[in-house]
Amino acid sequence: DADVTQTPRNRITKTGKRIMLECSQTKGHDRMYWYRQDPGLGLRLIYYSFDVKDINKGEISDGYSVSRQAQAKFSLSLESAIPNQTALYFCATSEGGKGEQYFGPGTRLTVT
């Protein structure tokens, strides 16, 4: 869905580096989410935001932080990357009162 974009699409970084993943959407949705996907573990929620002033931890928030700069932008930061944060990261959006989540294309992050 071209309405939800993520940058970068691929990133290789070293242990200890700070990295930011960005998500933008033009769908006008108020809710945004960050997931990580690992083989055999499905999609696990890192953080979610139901509006600009609302930020909530998901099931695996340790080692991550987020910023909701505007309704259309939601960034995920790894303050000090470690190898077990190597994964595929997805941003998603939804409209309040409706269930469907729309995913971005994903960012493949490798921490060496």
Place this chain on the structure above:
Amino acid sequence: GENVEQHPSTLSVQEGDSAVIKCTYSDSASNYFPWYKQELGKRPQLIIDIRSNVGEKKDQRIAVTLNKTAKHFSLHITETQPEDSAVYFCAASIGWGKLQFGAGTQVVVTP
């Protein structure tokens, strides 16, 4: 919190046969159950969803059934085709809030 278990983890079917994926959830307050399909190298996309006031929903070759008493729901794909090969995820939520996903099922349709 909510816990969603999904089985099987892999499913191989002959083209034209049916495929069934089952999920169980733990929180009886959950009332929204979507299914997402993720093709290789692509993003997950919603294929069908069901709310707790409905027992079954169909959309062409796919259907979802829900048993609230047993707290499980299933995805049924009939007349499978090669383009049905993908990873399928079930999920559950309370209201239309955050989703708890299952671990996924890799479906392979062989000609």
